[in-house]
Amino acid sequence: MGTLEERITKSETRIFKAVFPSTTNHYDTLFGGTALHLMDEVAFICATRFSRKKVVTISTGQIDFRKAIPAGTLIELVAKVISVGRTSCKIQVDIFMEQMYSELRESVVAGTFSFVAVDENKKPVPILD
Numbered sequence: 001m002g003t004l005e006e007r008i009t010k011s012e013t014r015i016f017k018a019v020f021p022s023t024t025n026h027y028d029t030l031f032g033g034t035a036l037h038l039m040d041e042v043a044f045i046c047a048t049r050f051s052r053k054k055v056v057t058i059s060t061g062q063i064d065f066r067k068a069i070p071a072g073t074l075i076e077l078v079a080k081v082i083s084v085g086r087t088s089c090k091i092q093v094d095i096f097m098e099q100m101y102s103e104l105r106e107s108v109v110a111g112t113f114s115f116v117a118v119d120e121n122k123k124p125v126p127i128l129d
């Protein structure tokens with residue numbers, strides 16, 4: 001099991017994607033709904049790896065789209081547990097954009113997602129045993 005800090009470190013979750021035209025809008029930048037979908041997915045994986053329990057999304061915090069993400073770039077989503085309650089945990093998700101053919105990398109989107117651990121009757125249970 002390990003300490004709380006070890007669990008948080010171990011559950012940090014990263015996903016890379018290439019931004020292809022199939023995921024972009026009429027401005028040729030990543031569709032916001034696609035970004036939200038990917039953020040919820042990586043946050044869900046992080047919360048699941050942290051708790052190793054069934055979790056559901058209870059809320060999202062403010063999501064800041066600081067820069068548009070053009071087609072033809074790479075993105076990395078990084079999810080990390082930032083707070084732990086009795087039945088819930090909050091996950092910070094950052095999206096970093098990278099150029100394909102240079103080392104340029106910058107933080108472009110950030111937000112938080114909260115999850116609650118639930119039992120088979122969908123009732124909240126402790127997030128950690």
Ligand SMILES: CCCCCCCCCCCCCCCC(=O)SCCNC(=O)CCNC(=O)[C@H](O)C(C)(C)COP(=O)(O)OP(=O)(O)OC[C@H]1O[C@@H](n2cnc3c(N)ncnc32)[C@H](O)[C@@H]1OP(=O)(O)O
Pocket residue numbers: 037040041044055056057058059084085086087088089114116118122123124
């Ligand atoms: C195009 C290709 C498609 C491909 C496809 C791939 C899909 C790739 C996507 C993957 C993504 C996966 C994501 C899956 C996860 C869902 O999809 S879940 C679906 C959406 N979520 C739901 O339906 C949940 C609905 N809500 C509920 O069922 C109930 O509110 C819950 C969660 C069981 C909680 O019940 P409750 O009685 O309200 O709980 P209560 O005891 O009051 O509070 C429980 C905890 O929540 C906290 N809480 C309550 N309200 C809030 C709030 N507003 N904010 C923060 N914390 C709160 C409380 O403080 C408490 O925390 P602790 O202090 O114990 O730590």
